[in-house]
Amino acid sequence: MKIGRVVGTVVSTINVPAFDGRTLLLCDLLDPAGKPAGGYVIAVDSVGAGAGETVLLLDEGNSARQVLVAPGAPIRTVVVGIVDAVDEGPAMVVLGTMEAPLAATARVGRARPKAPAAARPNTPAAKRATTPAAARPARPRRRR
Amino acid sequence: MLLGRVTGTLVASRKEPLMEGWPLLVVRQLDAENHEAGGYVVAADTVGAGVGEVVLYATGSSARQTETTRDRPCDAVIMAIVDTWEIGGREVYRK
Amino acid sequence: MQLARVIGTVVATVKSPGLEGVKLLVIQPLDRQLQPAGGQLVAADAVHMAGPGELVYFVAAREAAQAMPDPFVPVDHAIVGIVDAVATLDGATP
Numbered sequence: 001m002k003i004g005r006v007v008g009t010v011v012s013t014i015n016v017p018a019f020d021g022r023t024l025l026l027c028d029l030l031d032p033a034g035k036p037a038g039g040y041v042i043a044v045d046s047v048g049a050g051a052g053e054t055v056l057l058l059d060e061g062n063s064a065r066q067v068l069v070a071p072g073a074p075i076r077t078v079v080v081g082i083v084d085a086v087d088e089g090p091a092m093v094v095l096g097t098m099e100a101p102l103a104a105t106a107r108v109g110r111a112r113p114k115a116p117a118a119a120r121p122n123t124p125a126a127k128r129a130t131t132p133a134a135a136r137p138a139r140p141r142r143r144r
Numbered sequence: 145m146l147l148g149r150v151t152g153t154l155v156a157s158r159k160e161p162l163m164e165g166w167p168l169l170v171v172r173q174l175d176a177e178n179h180e181a182g183g184y185v186v187a188a189d190t191v192g193a194g195v196g197e198v199v200l201y202a203t204g205s206s207a208r209q210t211e212t213t214r215d216r217p218c219d220a221v222i223m224a225i226v227d228t229w230e231i232g233g234r235e236v237y238r239k
Numbered sequence: 240m241q242l243a244r245v246i247g248t249v250v251a252t253v254k255s256p257g258l259e260g261v262k263l264l265v266i267q268p269l270d271r272q273l274q275p276a277g278g279q280l281v282a283a284d285a286v287h288m289a290g291p292g293e294l295v296y297f298v299a300a301r302e303a304a305q306a307m308p309d310p311f312v313p314v315d316h317a318i319v320g321i322v323d324a325v326a327t328l329d330g331a332t333p
Contacts, residue, residue: 001168001185001186001187001219001220002185002186003154003186007271007327007328007329008271008325008326008327008328009325009326010242010296010320010322010324010325011322011323011324011325011326012296012320012321012322012323013321013323014286014288014320014321015286015319015320015321016285016286016306016319016320018306018319019319019320024240024296024320026271026325026327028271031184032151032152032154032170032184040241040270040271041240041241042240042241042242042296043240046160047158047159047160051328052328056154056156056159056168056186058160058217058218058219059219060204060205060207060208060217060218060219061205061300061301061302061305062205062208063208063216063217063218063219064217064302066162066215066216066217067160067162067217072305072310073305074285074298074302074303074304074305074306074317074319075298075302076240076298076299076300076301076302077240078160078217080159080160080163080217081156081158081159081160081163082156082157082158082159083154083155083156084155084156084157085154085155086152086153086154086155086170087152087153087154087155088151088152088153088170089151089152
């Protein structure tokens with residue numbers, strides 16, 4: 001697993017069916033001290049992580065399909081946990097939530113006749129994932 | 145399999161339920177000369193390794209092949225604590 | 240998965256069995272500021288609707304073949320979605 005920080009979301013309506021209804025999180029990769037390690041990854045959310053949160057990224061296909069209960073899905077990277085702290089050396093690094101205003105920047109590809117509904121930022125999934133975690137009430141525990 | 149040194153622990157109280165029950169350790173990769181190779185990974189610990197110990201870890205789908213992690217979500221697992229290794233008759237590391 | 244821009248198409252008449260009808264596109268992987276990052280790749284189009292100029296995301300390695308109708312094909316990069324929007328904390332710059 002790797003440590004990452006959720007820095008945004010990717011919204012898509014035309015995709016492989018396995019991605020329907022899933023939240024795609026744009027995550028910067030971090031080193032154990034919580035500093036950017038260079039690079040990023042797009043991961044499917046499984047724990048309800050929000051923008052700014054430090055997360056645990058699992059990068060293995062069989063595990064991803066198991067966590068998401070999605071047999072056969074072309075998915076390899078999943079957010080499987082929210083990191084509270086990394087204790088490395090004398091000082092414990094507590095990785096809280098980075099608070100910063102969210103700037104929504106639409107990068108629309110080739111023009112399409114109709115704007116897809118999910119591209120609008122007021123859909124529940126987009127709103128939840130782009131609201132800084134500190135501004136949200138406690139999440140309900142996911143049940144399976 | 146890769147050699148690494150356990151340098152820390154990671155706490156994630158909210159996580160995928162199938163991953164509950166094993167410690168998550170920060171492992172810094174080592175090269176064959178016992179120098180840090182630059183990379184790190186957060187690995188599930190199945191052998192009771194402690195901070196500072198040199199370990200063997202496996203990544204990718206192989207990480208799901210230990211008794212503890214079988215058929216559970218895992219992409220990196222510590223499966224041995226290294227006592228010693230040598231290269232060309234020269235002992236590089238001894239615990 | 241990573242972001243990429245579709246920059247071209249590849250036509251191949253002779254292909255490995257299972258790849259008939261699969262569209263092949265040249266993509267340029269991007270960093271999250273949407274700037275080119277790394278070398279260009281040929282990816283299979285699993286959404287059937289991607290075209291040159293579009294912003295897409297792709298999956299690499301074994302999981303790429305999982306996106307194809309026949310998952311036992313020699314495909315190691317597949318476009319699995321077309322991006323409508325990227326929203327970031329610091330604001331992605333075009």
